[in-house]
Amino acid sequence: MKHNFGAGPCILPQEVFQEASKAVLDFNNTGLSILEISHRSKEFEEVVKETESLVRELLHVPENYSVLFLQGGASQQFAMVPMNLLPDGGKAAYLDTGVWATKAAKEAKNFGEVVTVASSKDSNYTYIPKDFEIPLDAAYFHFTSNNTIYGTEVFATPSTTVPKVVDMSSDILSREINIQEYDLIYAGAQKNMGPAGVTLVIIKNDLLGKTGKTIPSIFNYQEHIKAGSMYNTPPVYSIYVSMLNLRWLKAKGGVKAIEQENIIKARTLYDEIERNPFFKGTAAVEDRSRMNVTFVMDTPELEAEFLALAKERNLIGIKGHRSVGGFRASIYNALTITSINALVDAMKEFEESHK
Known part of the structure; x- marks a missing residue:
């Protein structure tokens, strides 16, 4: 998948x-x-x-x-x-x-x-x-x-x-x-x-x-x-x-229902970015987008390695825009929580492999 x-x-x-x-x-x-x-x-x-x-x-x-x-x-x-x-x-x-x-x-x-x-x-x-x-x-x-x-x-x-x-x-x-x-x-x-x-x-x-x-x-x-x-x-x-x-x-229940799903998806990913010592967000916390989650690594030299892992795990399109660097996960309406969890699992796997 x-x-x-x-x-x-x-x-x-x-x-x-x-x-x-x-x-x-x-x-x-x-x-x-x-x-x-x-x-x-x-x-x-x-x-x-x-x-x-x-x-x-x-x-x-x-x-x-x-x-x-x-x-x-x-x-x-x-x-x-x-x-x-x-x-x-x-x-x-x-x-x-x-x-x-x-x-x-x-x-x-x-x-x-x-x-x-x-x-x-x-x-x-x-x-x-x-x-x-x-x-x-x-x-x-x-x-x-x-x-x-x-x-x-x-x-x-x-x-x-x-x-x-x-x-x-x-x-x-x-x-x-x-x-x-x-x-x-x-x-x-x-x-x-x-x-x-x-x-x-x-x-x-x-x-x-x-x-x-x-x-x-x-x-x-x-x-x-x-x-x-x-x-x-x-x-x-x-x-x-x-x-x-x-x-x-x-x-699905309209915009009200999808908003609740989007809140959960964004929160799940942002929580991992904050928890995982290898990653950090780029946007001010109060202005963080629910649609485009941008983050980088504390050690930029490891970013290519994480992108390689993401590719292995079928995580497509997470390379950040050249203006920001790092990573960008766009989590539009049709992206499911299953995909969010797959990205979070890859981040946790990366952390475990570098302890």
Whole structure:
């Protein structure tokens, strides 16, 4: 059995893979593959409708918010957000907590002034800044809720009357949130929702149409809302697999149930990191991510040896990002406690062999 701790394209439940593979050959007894079915067909329209309904149900999305399935990943949203929300001569506020937050701010600078309200770059992004001020004349405030590279997560939404925009690519659907705390949420699907290729956008309708600018249609949220995520050919297969995964999540008891599992998984691994003298965490304890657990060894020279042991034990994808080094265990929704225990056992085995 392979234990997939990879940070990129997500682990999905086996039953989702099995159902999705059947649809590649014959989707809903149509005699057509899901890969070739018309996105304008009644059958696929039902897929989009159910996927949106599941998102609304699982995240308790109010009716005054639109749910969109777009393309281009979070990286395209880095530009779409300021294009749609930042008026000429306006400014936006950004919280700098890592690479993806930095890239988002860089794109926004192409459309107006960007104010960095706080940054943890001075400590290689090992913590989430607190007690910063958000300028009240900002068009919006942007932050990244979970930082995959550095293993930090924002659990308390900053309080402000300024519209809040959040990149939730790596922790969407992993814990309960109050949608009404945010004005726009975007998330690449490839961590907890589905495969790469589709991007979820949840947006408060009255936030739009206020910049006075002409926005190219393909980048205009209002055009996508009017077209029901069908302005251009959508990522059919990615939306379909996301629907299957959302069905799986609902059957498990929804976001509330998966959050409890994620708490247990993260606690189990962090407890071993703290107990085992060979390992230590890199993120501030109060900001430790439940999705991406980052840690190093007290003796860096032994890291290659532990990676070799991990490979022998079928622990895949635990090498840390080059910005941090060491190890990173990404423990998204579909990763089971069995895989966590396998990693903990390997850490204990390594300790025993070096006494």
